[in-house]
Amino acid sequence: MRQIVGNLVGQRRPGAPAKAVLEASQLRLVGLRAGSTILEIAGASPDAGLLEFDIPTDLTEITFDMLMDGLGALVSASDEEPAELPVGFDDRLMGDFDVWLRSMRRYESVALESHVGGRVKQAASNPEAARARLKGVSPQPVMPFVSPSQQALEGKLYALNLNTGSFHVEDDAGHKIRTVLSPESRNSASLLVSRRVRAIGKPDLDEAGRIRSFQVDVIGPAPDLEGLSEQKSFFDVHELEIKPPPGDSGSIKEWAIGGLSDGEADDFMSALAEA
Numbered sequence: 001m002r003q004i005v006g007n008l009v010g011q012r013r014p015g016a017p018a019k020a021v022l023e024a025s026q027l028r029l030v031g032l033r034a035g036s037t038i039l040e041i042a043g044a045s046p047d048a049g050l051l052e053f054d055i056p057t058d059l060t061e062i063t064f065d066m067l068m069d070g071l072g073a074l075v076s077a078s079d080e081e082p083a084e085l086p087v088g089f090d091d092r093l094m095g096d097f098d099v100w101l102r103s104m105r106r107y108e109s110v111a112l113e114s115h116v117g118g119r120v121k122q123a124a125s126n127p128e129a130a131r132a133r134l135k136g137v138s139p140q141p142v143m144p145f146v147s148p149s150q151q152a153l154e155g156k157l158y159a160l161n162l163n164t165g166s167f168h169v170e171d172d173a174g175h176k177i178r179t180v181l182s183p184e185s186r187n188s189a190s191l192l193v194s195r196r197v198r199a200i201g202k203p204d205l206d207e208a209g210r211i212r213s214f215q216v217d218v219i220g221p222a223p224d225l226e227g228l229s230e231q232k233s234f235f236d237v238h239e240l241e242i243k244p245p246p247g248d249s250g251s252i253k254e255w256a257i258g259g260l261s262d263g264e265a266d267d268f269m270s271a272l273a274e275a
Contacts, residue, residue, distance in 0.1 A: 003096040004063045007088050009055055010144030010152070056148045061116045068114050069209040070097060071123040074130040074137075082136050086209025089140045090173065098134055101127045141171045141211065143203055153177065153199045153214055154222050157192050169199065169214075179214040189219050196222040 056062060069086040077083035089097070104110045104127040111124035143151040155171035165181040167189065179199060181189055189197075201216040 003093055004066050004088070005059065007090065007093055007142050008059065008062060008066075008145055010142075010146075056145055058117065059145075064114045064116050065121070066209060068112055068121040068123055071112055071125060071130065072121070073208060074133045075123050075125045077133045077137075083133050084208070084210055085137055085140050087140050087203065087205060087211050088142055088209075089137075090142045091139045094134065094137065094139055098131055101131045101134070105131075139173045141173060141175050141177060143211075143214075146200060149202065150200050150217065151203060153179070153201070153203070154196065157189070157195060157197045157219075160186075160190055160193055162186050162190060169197065177211060177214055179216055181216045181219065185216065185219060192219065192221065198222040 066086055066088055070089060073083040073085050085094070101110075108126060109124055110127055111122070113120065113122045141153065141155075143153050146152050153169060153171070155169040155175075155177070157167060157169055160167035165183060165186050167179055167181065168176045169179050170176050179201075197219055198221070199214065199216045200218040201214055203214045204212045206212055
């Protein structure tokens with residue numbers, strides 16, 4: 001859940017997750033059912049003020065939908081029709097999904113049932129069978145939320161029809177996504193052809209969470225760190241120069257404390273470490 005939320009709000013990064021990601025991905029055990037091991041869990045209501053932008057009020061529900069649609073895609077896949085995961089399942093999230101399925105391999109079957117916004121979804125699969133199908137699946141584009149109702153899409157703008165406002169963006173995974181612009185934005189977008197762009201808008205998804213098109217509200221060059229492409233290293237090389245204390249023209253050897261035994265030297269270093 002935490003990894004899915006991180007993708008949804010663009011907060012996948014090394015180290016500890018943001019507080020809002022932790023809150024939005026928390027699950028609470030609310031009950032046990034008789035029979036097999038059946039756990040009833042509930043999601044949290046994240047605090048939108050913990051990020052630099054407002055997150056969707058239904059972020060936890062969206063997260064549950066992604067998890068259910070992801071497992072459902074693997075369940076319904078076949079040799080003739082390989083699985084196609086929902087938007088948001090990139091390479092990293094697919095790896096996380098595989099780790100979760102592997103942790104369930106001791107069970108013959110794992111079943112999920114979600115009740116989200118009045119909708120009920122169910123999916124059940126043998127974990128090892130699901131992992132085998134996952135290996136043949138292609139990663140999907142990630143479109144993180146930048147406001148409660150808008151998401152961001154980044155990639156190369158390579159085709160544009162000024163008459164219809166329809167163009168295509170190719171993301172880093174090679175997906176060619178049909179995107180539609182308003183008449184006011186079409187001329188300015190034409191200047192960005194063959195460049196990496198960032199489009200803000202809303203995707204049109206099918207019932208399985210797969211993208212059909214992307215309706216653009218704002219488009220511009222993708223953010224870039226100034227001069228990053230020309231940077232060859234993080235630091236300039238400098239010669240290390242140790243200067244003597246003020247008013248002392250002697251050599252560094254004269255700073256040494258002489259006459260110490262090995263034991264006294266060890267005691268001195270221990271005292272420094274504890275200071």
